[in-house]
Amino acid sequence: MALFSFGKTKGLVGVDIGSSAVKAVELRPVGKAGMDYQLVNIGIEALPPEAIVDGAIMDSGAVIDAIQRLFSTQKIKTQDVATSVSGNAVIVKKISLPQMSEEELAESIHWEAEQYIPFDIQDVGIDYEVVDDSGGGNMEVLLVAVKKDKISDYTSAISQAGKVAQVVDVDVFALQNCFEVNYGLDPGRIIALLNIGASIMNINMLKGASSIFNRDIAVGGNQYTDAIQKDLNLSFDQAEALKRGAHVDGAGPENLDPILQTVSESIALEIQKTFDFFKATSSEDRVDQIYLSGGTSRVYGLPDLLAERLDTPVEILNPFNAVTYNPKDFDPDFIEEIGPSAAIAVGLAVRQVGDR
Numbered sequence: 001m002a003l004f005s006f007g008k009t010k011g012l013v014g015v016d017i018g019s020s021a022v023k024a025v026e027l028r029p030v031g032k033a034g035m036d037y038q039l040v041n042i043g044i045e046a047l048p049p050e051a052i053v054d055g056a057i058m059d060s061g062a063v064i065d066a067i068q069r070l071f072s073t074q075k076i077k078t079q080d081v082a083t084s085v086s087g088n089a090v091i092v093k094k095i096s097l098p099q100m101s102e103e104e105l106a107e108s109i110h111w112e113a114e115q116y117i118p119f120d121i122q123d124v125g126i127d128y129e130v131v132d133d134s135g136g137g138n139m140e141v142l143l144v145a146v147k148k149d150k151i152s153d154y155t156s157a158i159s160q161a162g163k164v165a166q167v168v169d170v171d172v173f174a175l176q177n178c179f180e181v182n183y184g185l186d187p188g189r190i191i192a193l194l195n196i197g198a199s200i201m202n203i204n205m206l207k208g209a210s211s212i213f214n215r216d217i218a219v220g221g222n223q224y225t226d227a228i229q230k231d232l233n234l235s236f237d238q239a240e241a242l243k244r245g246a247h248v249d250g251a252g253p254e255n256l257d258p259i260l261q262t263v264s265e266s267i268a269l270e271i272q273k274t275f276d277f278f279k280a281t282s283s284e285d286r287v288d289q290i291y292l293s294g295g296t297s298r299v300y301g302l303p304d305l306l307a308e309r310l311d312t313p314v315e316i317l318n319p320f321n322a323v324t325y326n327p328k329d330f331d332p333d334f335i336e337e338i339g340p341s342a343a344i345a346v347g348l349a350v351r352q353v354g355d356r
Contacts, residue, residue, distance in 0.1 A: 012082040012166055013041070014174075014348030015067065017154060019052045019220065020198035020295065021045060022066040023338075025345040026076060027323065037181065037350060039325035043074040044338060049236050054218060055087025055200055057153045060160070067161035080164050082348040083154055086171035086200055086216045089147040091117055091124075094131065094212075096138050105130070105141070117145045125151055125168075131210055142211070144170060167351050171195065171344055172204040172214040178347035179291060182321035185209050189288040193317070194271065194306075195343055196296035198222050201267075202344075203274055205287070213278045219270050221296035224263045231259050243299075256300075264302050268309045275310060291317040293343035319346035 016023040026041035045066040051059040070076070093116050100108070109128050114121045124145040132140035146168075155165040175193050187208035195202040198221045205213040221243075228239035232255060238248045245253055279285050290312050292303055297316055307314040319342050320335055 011078055012080050012349065012351055013076055013078050014345040015081045015083045016345040016348060017063060017083060018197050019200065021047055022070055023342055023345040024070045024076060025342055025349040026078060027349040037323045039323055039330060041074050041076050042342065043070045045070045055085065057157060060157050063157045064161045067158065067163065080166045081158055082167035082169060082351040083158060083165055084169040084171045084174045084344060084348055085146055085150055085154060086202055089150040090170055091145045092214055093143045095141050095143050097141055099137055099139050113143055113145060116143060119147060123148055169348060169351060171202045174344045174347035175202055176204055176206060176211060177350050178319050178343045181350050182319060182323065190284050190286055192287045192290045194290060194292050196220055196294040205278055213282055215274060217270055219267055224260060224299060227259050227263050260299060260301065264299065264305050268305055271306065272309055287312050290314045293317040293340045295341045297340045316340055317343055319343045
C-alpha cells in the first residue's frame with residue numbers, strides 16, 4: 001500500500017531511512033512477466049546517534065547528507081525514490097464497513113476513519129484498500145493513517161537531498177513486499193515477519209497475501225548498545241564496535257554474552273506478548289514460521305532464543321533469495337552481510353507509482 005503516490009515514473013530507488021543508517025536499493029525487472037528482479041545498486045550510510053528518534057527525524061541535515069553521499073558513492077542516477085515510515089505516528093487498522101461501491105467508499109472513508117484514528121483527521125494522510133469484499137452485507141477495509149508532518153519531514157529531507165519522493169509507504173508493507181518477491185505466498189500458512197532495527201521493531205503477520213495483524217514496537221538494537229555502554233562503561237561508538245565483534249580497550253566479545261543474553265530475553269518477551277495478543281484477538285491460534293530481518297537479527301543467539309521461546313521455526317529473511325545479482329558487480333560477502341538490513345529497502349524498490 002502506498003500512502004502517497006505522486007506522478008508517473010519507471011523505476012524507483014528504495015530509500016529506507018532507518019534509526020541508525022540510510023539504505024538504498026535499486027532493482028531492475030527482468031523476465032517476460034517483469035516479476036523477477038535483478039540488483040542494480042545497493043548501499044548503506046550510517047547516521048549519527050539521535051539523528052532519528054522513534055521514527056522522527058531530529059537531525060535533518062545528517063539525513064540529507066547521508067542520502068546525498070549514498071547516491072553519489074553508489075553512482076545512482078535515478079532520482080525518483082520510494083520511502084517509508086513507521087512508529088507511533090502511523091496507524092494501521094482493519095475495519096468492517098457496510099457494503100458500498102468504490103465511489104461511495106472514497107466519499108465516506110474520511111468520516112469512517114475519524115472513529116478509529118486518535119489524531120485530528122485534518123492532521124493525517126489517509127490511504128485504504130478493500131481486502132475482503134466477499135459479501136454478507138459488510139466489507140473489510142485496511143485503513144492506514146500517517147501524520148502529515150511526519151510524511152512532510154521525510155519527503156522534505158529527500159527533496160533537499162535533490163531527489164523526488166514518488167511513493168511514501170509504511171515499513172510493515174514494504175517488508176511484506178520484500179517477502180512476497182523472494183518467497184512467494186502460501187495461503188495455508190501464518191507467517192510472522194519481524195524486522196528489528198536500531199530502535200523500532202516492525203511485526204507483520206501474513207496469511208497468504210493478507211496482512212492480518214501488524215504492529216511497530218519501540219525496541220531494537222540500541223538496547224544492546226545501551227546495556228553494553230552501561231555495564232562496561234564504554235562510549236556509544238565503543239559499544240557499537242564491541243557489539244559488532246571488534247575489540248576495544250579493556251573489553252572483548254567474551255564480556256558480551258551475559259549482556260546480550262539479558263537484552264535478548266527482554267526483546268523475546270516483548271515478541272512473546274505480541275504473539276499472545278495476536279492469537280487472543282484474531283481467529284488464528286498459531287504462527288507457522290518466523291522470518292527475521294533488520295540489523296539486530298544478526299545479534300548472536302537471538303534467532304535460536306526466539307525459536308525456543310516461541311516454539312516456532314525462525315529463519316533469517318534473505319532479501320536476495322530470488323533477486324539476482326552479478327557477482328562481478330557485487331561482492332557476495334557484502335550482499336550476505338547487508339542482506340537482513342536491506343529488507344525494507346528491497347521492498348520499497350519493487351514499488352511502482354500507482355500500485356497498491
